[in-house]
Amino acid sequence: xxxxxxxxxxxxxxxxxxxxxxxxxxxxxxxxxxxxxxxxxxxxxxxxxxxxxxxxxxxxxxxxxxxxxxxxxxxxxxxxxxxxxxxxxxxxxxxxxxxxxxxxxxxxxxxxxxxxxxxxxxxxxxxxxxxxxxxxxxxxxxxxxxxxxxxxxxxxxxxxxxxxxxxxxxxxxxxxxxxxxxxxxxxxxxxxxxxxxxxxxxxxxxxxxxxxxxxxxxxxxxx
Amino acid sequence: xxxxxxxxxxxxxxxxxxxxxxxxxxxxxxxxxxxxxxxxxxxxxxxxxxxxxxxxxxxxxxxxxxxxxxxxxxxxxxxxxxxxxxxxxxxxxxxxxxxxxxxxxxxxxxxxxxxxxxxxxxxxxxxxxxxxxxxxxxxxxxxxxxxxxxxxxxxxxxxxxxxxxxxxxxxxxxxxxxxxxxxxxxxxxxxxxxxxxxxxxxxxxxxxxxxxxxxxxxxxxxx
DNA sequence: CCTACCGATCGGTAGG
DNA sequence: CCTACCGATCGGTAGG
Numbered sequence: 001x002x003x004x005x006x007x008x009x010x011x012x013x014x015x016x017x018x019x020x021x022x023x024x025x026x027x028x029x030x031x032x033x034x035x036x037x038x039x040x041x042x043x044x045x046x047x048x049x050x051x052x053x054x055x056x057x058x059x060x061x062x063x064x065x066x067x068x069x070x071x072x073x074x075x076x077x078x079x080x081x082x083x084x085x086x087x088x089x090x091x092x093x094x095x096x097x098x099x100x101x102x103x104x105x106x107x108x109x110x111x112x113x114x115x116x117x118x119x120x121x122x123x124x125x126x127x128x129x130x131x132x133x134x135x136x137x138x139x140x141x142x143x144x145x146x147x148x149x150x151x152x153x154x155x156x157x158x159x160x161x162x163x164x165x166x167x168x169x170x171x172x173x174x175x176x177x178x179x180x181x182x183x184x185x186x187x188x189x190x191x192x193x194x195x196x197x198x199x200x201x202x203x204x205x206x207x208x209x210x211x212x213x214x215x216x217x218x219x220x221x222x223x
Numbered sequence: 224x225x226x227x228x229x230x231x232x233x234x235x236x237x238x239x240x241x242x243x244x245x246x247x248x249x250x251x252x253x254x255x256x257x258x259x260x261x262x263x264x265x266x267x268x269x270x271x272x273x274x275x276x277x278x279x280x281x282x283x284x285x286x287x288x289x290x291x292x293x294x295x296x297x298x299x300x301x302x303x304x305x306x307x308x309x310x311x312x313x314x315x316x317x318x319x320x321x322x323x324x325x326x327x328x329x330x331x332x333x334x335x336x337x338x339x340x341x342x343x344x345x346x347x348x349x350x351x352x353x354x355x356x357x358x359x360x361x362x363x364x365x366x367x368x369x370x371x372x373x374x375x376x377x378x379x380x381x382x383x384x385x386x387x388x389x390x391x392x393x394x395x396x397x398x399x400x401x402x403x404x405x406x407x408x409x410x411x412x413x414x415x416x417x418x419x420x421x422x423x424x425x426x427x428x429x430x431x432x433x434x435x436x437x438x439x440x441x442x443x444x445x446x
Numbered sequence: 447c448c449t450a451c452c453g454a455t456c457g458g459t460a461g462g
Numbered sequence: 463c464c465t466a467c468c469g470a471t472c473g474g475t476a477g478g
């Protein structure tokens with residue numbers, strides 16, 4: 001056993017091992033947070049593009065310039081990394097949706113206008129720049145454990161909560177023809193599926209998409 | 224080019240090796256067709272449940288009572304098996320849709336009624352008994368080659384073709400409010416997503432689902 | 447976080 | 463189709 005490797009470089013005993021390039025600030029919770037975020041982002045991108053099982057932890061490590069074993073310093077398993085992507089995606093989505101709603105509610109209470117905001121925001125979360133987290137959550141559900149799925153379902157309920165009263169109001173007013181429960185499922189399907197075909201570089205914009213969806217579900221404003 | 228392959232049937236020199244349990248009828252194209260179909264069905268089921276990469280060829284072999292190497296007697300690779308599932312799924316879907324349309328068109332030409340038929344049939348293909356092929360095609364697109372994707376896109380166009388005139392007519396009559404192109408994408412999304420949440424054993428029936436979808440997209444009949 | 451690893455699994459094949 | 467395989471890859475870990 002060769003221990004010690006010569007207290008290298010800068011001072012003292014319990015110094016951080018190998019401070020190679022990046023500085024280490026405060027280690028909240030147990031790790032940097034910087035590198036961890038990079039891993040999350042790269043993992044989300046790769047999981048989305050190639051799928052969870054088709055992505056190796058080596059791929060992810062390479063994407064952030066680490067060695068093959070290093071991701072396991074930040075996450076105890078590949079599955080934990082996947083779950084972290086989904087969890088962060090949902091929390092971010094919930095937060096963004098709350099912001100959008102709060103802002104909108106200052107100027108209107110119209111269910112139609114609120115649905116427009118919810119839909120537009122949903123497309124943004126799903127298709128906007130840097131948004132791989134939610135698609136991964138949507139399309140890799142098979143790859144997490146039942147326990148994790150249950151935990152995520154909680155967050156999903158939280159995300160969907162604001163939709164219910166809006167859809168109920170639109171149904172009551174006759175603008176939404178289908179029954180609320182199935183309408184919600186079908187609407188989310190229409191929106192979520194866009195992650196499969198939408199291309200940011202061509203075709204419709206997110207605004208146009210949101211307009212089309214609104215028109216499809218509840219027709220024209222004046223009507 | 225080896226044509227002919229030994230006038231088949233049982234008897235003679237080039238007799239089938241090891242006729243263990245099942246009889247071998249005529250070998251059209253190069254193999255049994257019986258066992259091949261079983262492999263396809265089991266593969267579809269497993270690919271759908273666990274995903275392509277999470278399913279091993281050993282899993283598939285075991286599901287039909289074969290040894291681990293035997294699937295490769297019927298398919299030259301795991302990828303070829305996946306593609307065969309998708310291809311068969313699409314051809315079957317196209318055929319079923321044509322039947323449904325032909326039957327419906329004998330009694331009506333109403334775009335609304337035709338859309339109802341298309342939607343109802345789509346749910347059947349997607350969620351009906353024994354329908355794992357189309358979900359696999361929808362959710363494993365990342366796992367096939369670009370060339371295969373192109374070939375499948377051809378079949379998908381063929382499947383979608385009958386929808387276009389129906390949606391165009393509904394748009395012209397004002398029943399469908401969104402522009403046709405985006406409406407088609409959003410509608411397929413709403414339908415296809417149901418493969419993620421629909422449970423044959425509880426909740427709505429396929430008929431109720433189809434009714435709800437129709438109501439969502441183009442409102443009530445009388446309207 | 448890097449350096450070496452290891453055990454397990456997997457797709458695929460030769461040869462009958 | 464079965465029997466034996468093989469090479470490659472992969473998730474993960476010890477130890478510093």
